[in-house]
């Protein structure tokens with residue numbers, strides 16, 4: 001198997017960079033469609049449209065419906081085609097960006113990824129997570145291209161909901177454990193290749209950055225402040241986590257997340273919040289020592305992340321429910337098989353149960 005590393009062409013991050021989007025996007029095309037929901041349009045709609053028009057890029061907006069589902073992708077594809085767009089700018093959270101990626105693939109145009117929250121590692125990747133219209137995980141869709149440009153305005157991120165910023169920390173925290181598991185097992189990354197040393201090192205840098213800066217960055221975002229820690233963690237949540245998971249590989253944490261989406265009760269928890277339960281369960285599954293598991297639980301609590309099933313809405317889960325989660329997590333297509341040992345549903349169920357108990361004890 002060959003080593004494969006892929007990434008977006010350009011990454012721009014900083015306070016106020018939304019105003020510069022036209023300068024960068026002007027190199028990509030002449031007519032842009034901005035896809036964002038009504039809340040995000042209120043925040044960045046005018047800035048983005050004015051900046052594009054100042055760079056002589058036509059700009060139309062399409063309001064995002066809220067779910068990265070097949071019907072929504074079809075609707076937005078039709079709207080962008082009708083507008084004659086050669087650039088799609090996806091602005092908002094992971095689902096808006098994932099929808100924009102699908103539209104870009106359908107129309108073979110350029111894409112600008114503009115996360116307004118540092119809540120997931122979706123902005124830099126070339127895959128979409130597709131959900132049903134009811135919010136259940138359906139499948140991953142893989143595309144041949146990455147966004148041409150990823151642009152992150154940290155003033156917008158710091159102004160956003162702290163809960164989503166924290167969720168980004170959780171999604172990024174999983175990156176190192178999953179990339180490292182894949183590296184040790186010589187498993188496959190998202191591109192069907194083996195991890196490069198570069199991807200493995202980026203994933204570790206992601207982890208170190210979070211351990212050094214996450215707590216203070218969350219305090220800053222709570223107050224709408226942009227500090228060096230906010231810049232560091234925004235980069236970790238977005239760029240390092242994005243490159244780290246795609247080129248480094250996913251393992252148990254994200255499969256357990258996908259399993260947890262089977263339970264209706266978890267639908268109000270964010271992606272990152274569910275991933276954190278996946279991360280703690282992965283550590284137990286791998287037999288990490290008590291002190292280390294406790295350290296990660298305490299770090300999660302310091303950041304304000306869930307450490308028990310009840311924290312993500314699942315009170316007193318039945319054995320059947322946990323079996324359902326574990327079975328889904330161990331589907332043949334799941335990345336849990338990147339762990340460096342064979343994984344069976346019973347092992348996963350018991351790891352979730354035990355991680356939950358440890359979370360109750362140390363959380």
Ligand SMILES: [Zn+2]
Pocket residue numbers: 120121171254271275
């Ligand atoms: Zn994720």
